[in-house]
Amino acid sequence: MAETINLSKVKREKLLSKLELLKQQIDDEDIIATLNEVETELTKKKYGLVWEEHSEEVDEQMKSNIPIFIEDKDKEIISDETLPFNFLLEGDNLHSLKLLEKTHKGKIDIIYIDPPYNTLQNDFMYDDKFLSKEDTFIHSMWLSFMDKRLRIAKNLLKENGFIFISIDDHEAAQLKLLCDELFGESNYQNTYYIQVRYADKILKSDMRYHKQIEQVLVYGKTSQSVPWLKPEEYNYDKxxxxxxxxxxxxxxxxxxxxxxxxxxxxxxxxxxxxGSKTGLKEIWASGTILNGNSSGRFFRDYLQGRKEIDGLGVLYKVYDIGDDQYNYRYFTGPQKANATKGKYYQGVPLDKLKENSQKTTPLPNYYDMAADFGNIRHEGGVDFGSGKKPVKLIKLFIDYFEHKNITVLDFFAGSGTTAQAVLEANLNDGGTRKFILCTNNQNQICEKKTYKRLINLNQGLNINGRKTEVSYEFNCKYYKTSFIPKTNDGTVNSRLLDSITELIKLEHHCEIDNHSIKIAFNDEEMDRIIEEGLSECRKLFVSNEVFLTSEQEKILENYGVEIIDIPEYYFAEELREVDEI
Known part of the structure; x- marks a missing residue:
């Protein structure tokens, strides 16, 4: 086979050779610098998704400010102090993701997001303005927006974690290429096609095509990301x-x-x-059965003509035949003189009795959820208008994991559907799954929609917003993003230290109650904790500024207190930047 020629590569190499010759002949440093920039552009990747990169105001804001979390204790939800805490993070999700990268790197099992679809219907706001058809770089802005967030999202996932992204055909093609690049084409798992409305539901009379389908792209972080396929329940009824x-x-x-x-x-x-595992199944020995298996053939060859020898209504117990748990099978001969048919009775096949031997069916990639989307207006007790997703959809993704103690992140939380899906899954099987929701508070969406839904769930509202007997028991903390200016006035370190407690709570999904869980930032606090007594203390977070004496270590060991080091890495990068100012 003749070797194929990459014409673009040949042309690029010729241009690079000419550039090198030019640089050797020119002494002007400014011109050489310009030629180096041209060379850089020529050597950039030439296959894949290419767009004009844009910087956001929220990104620029972090150049001179350090994002932190501040807890709003008035919005805390506590149902049972023994349960782990969930989190609702109010603020731009890029800021929240940057902080989550400090507390949850490699710790998230499932990420589900429902980002803006960039339909130019006021669904995607970029730097405090909605994009329109007049914007020259409508796709580039959206891709820059998503690229920054998805890169952090990948870092947050466990090695066997999954990300699910809802989208429609406005940006589906671009998103697929972006995710192939970020997560790896080999880690692409599936595209779900979700019917979101019925064919006879008209969106707009002036639309040329009627849209019924949305997509959900599924990627694993690595090759270890393998969905848990539920085995088919073998039916013993017969x-x-x-x-x-x-x-x-x-x-x-x-x-x-x-x-x-x-x-x-x-x-x-x-x-x-x-029926049961120990029962027998009745099968007519006739038709294709007579040729199709060993029992049918045995009846055909040896029992079918024996009514003249053995009589009518006879039962035969034949040993060493079949593949069930018994070493025999029963056969019945004809019951009437003019009959020729009989039956045999077999047990449950052996391969259906072995543990984990049940077959699994491939995951479908199409779901008709038009009815579910049509009935979600008041789901969770909040009216969200368009863009809201049904609980049933998110629960479908939670089933990718067999484990019941996973952590689920949604950084376009909006209506809070993901939280309800997690809580319903826990209610169904007694799991301890945790959720982290991130959303901004534009038009008070976080307070009036996301948080309101959590309150409704805690108070026991059904999908139509009416009071029921069931309430969801869970704990949740409400954090808001704030900022500390990057200044060299000597106050940054102490101000960051004050915000570390919020990150500790977030990382460990707990409360620092100063009873069962305590924290010591310095030797004086450690001495005070020892003096106050440790009879109720289970965990103690200790800063690297604390130097435990051998006596203190022995006391902590005697009380069975778990010592957890407070990471130095929380704000290490930011402090280095401050030092360089």
Missing amino acids: FNFRIIELNRGKEMQIGNKRVEIFQKGDYQIEKLPI
């Missing part, structure tokens, strides 16, 4: 027969097999109300 031997049968050899023959009155066949 294994509802039992045969009782009332007397001993006549033993003989038929077809080189040991056979016991029972006459009428020597046995009894019972049909049970329900």
Whole structure:
């Protein structure tokens, strides 16, 4: 086969050679610097998604400010102090993600996001303004926006974690290429096609095409990201027969097999109300069965013509046949003189009895959820208008994990559906899954929608917003993003130290209650904690500024207190930047 030629590569290499010759002939440093920039552009990647990169105001803001979290204690939800805490993070999600990178790097099992679709219908705001058809770089702005967030999202995922991204066809093609680049094309798992409305539901009369489908792209972080496929439940309903031997049968050899023959009155066949693993299944020995398996062939070759020898209504117990848990199978001969058909009774196949041996079915990639989308207006007790997703959709993704103690992140939380999906999953199976929600408070969405839904769930509202007997027991902390200016006035270190407590709570999904869980930032605080007593203390967070004495270590060990080091890495990068000012 002839070697294919990459014409673009050949042309690029020729241009690079000419540039190198030019640089050797020119002494002007400014011109050489310009030629170096041209060379850099020529050597950039030439396959994949290419766009004009844009900087956001929120990104620029972090150049001179350090984002931190401040807890709003008035909005804290506590149902059961023994449960782990969930978190609602108010603020631009880029700031929240930067902070989560300090507390949850490699710790998130599932990320689900429903980002703006960039439909130019006032759904995507960039730097405090909605994009329109007049914007020259409408796709580039959206891609820059998503790229920054998805890069951090990948860092947050566990090695076996998954990300699910809802989208429609406005940006689906661009998003697929971006995710192939960020997560790796080999880690692409699936695209779900979700029917979100019925064919006869008109969106706008002036639309040329009626849109019914949205997509959900699924990527794993690594090759370890393998969805847990639930095994099919084997149906035992038809294994509802039992045969009782009332007397001993006549033993003989038929077809080189040991056979016991029972006459009428020597046995009894019972049909049970329900099937079971130990039951027998009744099968007619006729038609294709006579050629299709060993039992059918045995009946055809050796039992079908024996009514003249053994009589009518005979039961045959044939040993060493079949593949079930018994070493025999029962056969019945014809019941009437003019009949030729019979039956046989088999147990549950052996491969259905072994643990984890049930077959699994491939995951479908299409779901009709038009009815669910049509009924979600008041789901969770909040009216969210367009863009809201049903709980059923998010629960579908939670099932990717068999474990019940996973952490789920949604950094376009909006209506708070993800929180309800997590809580319903816990309610169904007693799990301890945790959620982290991030959303801004534009038009008070965080307070009036996301947080309101959490309050409703805690108070026990059903999907239509009406009071029910069921309330969701969970704990949740409400954090707001704030900023500390990067100045060299000597105050940054102490101000950051004050905000570390929030990050500790977030990382460990706990409360620092100063009873069961305590914190010591210096030796004086450590001495005070020892003096106050440790009878209730289970965990103690200790700063690297604390130097435990051997006596203190022994006391902590005697009380069974778990010592957890407060990481130095929380704001290490930011402090280095401040030092360089």
